[in-house]
Amino acid sequence: MSFPVSAGLLDALVLAIVSREDTYGYKITQELREAMDMSESTLYPVLRRLQKDECLETYDMEYMGRNRRYYRVTAKGNAQLNLYRQEWLEYKKKIDKVMGMGISI
Amino acid sequence: MTKNEYLAELKAHLASLSAEERDGAIKYYQEFFEDAGAENEQNVIEELGDPKSLAEKIISEINEGGAASSKYVPASPGYAGNGGKNFEEKPKRNENTKILIIILLAIIFSPLLVPLAGVILGLVAGLFGLLIGFFALCGGVVVGLIAGGIAAVVMGIGLLCSGQIMGLLAGGIGLIMLAVGVLLIIPFVWLCANVFPPLFRGLVNLISKPFHRKKVAY
Numbered sequence: 001m002s003f004p005v006s007a008g009l010l011d012a013l014v015l016a017i018v019s020r021e022d023t024y025g026y027k028i029t030q031e032l033r034e035a036m037d038m039s040e041s042t043l044y045p046v047l048r049r050l051q052k053d054e055c056l057e058t059y060d061m062e063y064m065g066r067n068r069r070y071y072r073v074t075a076k077g078n079a080q081l082n083l084y085r086q087e088w089l090e091y092k093k094k095i096d097k098v099m100g101m102g103i104s105i
Numbered sequence: 106m107t108k109n110e111y112l113a114e115l116k117a118h119l120a121s122l123s124a125e126e127r128d129g130a131i132k133y134y135q136e137f138f139e140d141a142g143a144e145n146e147q148n149v150i151e152e153l154g155d156p157k158s159l160a161e162k163i164i165s166e167i168n169e170g171g172a173a174s175s176k177y178v179p180a181s182p183g184y185a186g187n188g189g190k191n192f193e194e195k196p197k198r199n200e201n202t203k204i205l206i207i208i209l210l211a212i213i214f215s216p217l218l219v220p221l222a223g224v225i226l227g228l229v230a231g232l233f234g235l236l237i238g239f240f241a242l243c244g245g246v247v248v249g250l251i252a253g254g255i256a257a258v259v260m261g262i263g264l265l266c267s268g269q270i271m272g273l274l275a276g277g278i279g280l281i282m283l284a285v286g287v288l289l290i291i292p293f294v295w296l297c298a299n300v301f302p303p304l305f306r307g308l309v310n311l312i313s314k315p316f317h318r319k320k321v322a323y
Contacts, residue, residue, distance in 0.1 A: 026136070039154075045163060068140070
């Protein structure tokens with residue numbers, strides 16, 4: 001992909017994925033990869049940062065005889081996600097305008 | 106290299122971290138391997154790169170203290186992230202002078218502001234009134250024509266029954282009014298559906314715009 005992904009955008013995507021359904025690291029990576037070319041080593045620092053910023057929290061659940069760490073969006077994370085969505089809309093509108101992608105009023 | 110060898114090496118390279126940070130990272134990558142399945146083990150190892158550089162990546166992230174955090178952080182009041190400091194400082198100074206200028210202007214022009222606010226409020230109320238008035242006018246014309254037409258027809262029949270020929274005229278006019286009234290229902294409904302809602306929405310947008318701007322700006 002010719003467009004680099006910023007840390008903010010990555011945060012937003014991860015929050016959006018986890019907000020749909022509590023999920024675990026491997027699955028988040030797979031879902032992100034549907035949208036972008038991303039190394040498997042990229043996600044852990046993002047998850048850790050979001051956790052530290054109290055946007056995500058974790059809990060462990062047993063899966064096939066082993067533990068799996070699930071991520072869940074906190075109230076703060078949800079607020080942040082809404083903010084990101086708003087920002088994205090603004091950003092998209094501006095880029096679309098310059099790119100000449102359709103008419104926007 | 107096997108999964109266990111990879112994880113052991115990663116752990117060794119993460120020695121400088123606190124036990125909690127190190128265990129968290131190791132646990133994450135161990136689960137990652139397990140979720141990917143044994144058949145993908147080599148792919149994952151290849152994808153993650155050599156343990157040393159992965160460890161460096163993790164350590165640098167942790168030491169930065171999340172400096173790569175989003176730049177949107179300052180926009181949300183309830184969000185006390187510690188990131189984005191690097192590019193936050195300069196605009197902040199500009200923002201401060203901006204706020205100072207706004208306050209000064211507000212003080213200088215305060216004798217003007219109150220009447221001005223009144224004028225704007227009056228204008229907005231007037232616009233709303235105009236819109237509602239126009240709506241009522243259109244509705245009134247339709248209802249008036251139909252009601253008047255019915256009344257005229259009834260009156261005409263009454264006059265005819267009492268033997269006055271003028272009843273025919275009254276009845277005819279009544280029927281015409283009724284017909285025009287019924288016909289006008291169509292454009293009125295169209296107005297209700299297509300013109301009033303956008304006009305109303307436009308007006309509301311116009312009013313809410315200055316408030317909205319402030320919220321989005323950062």
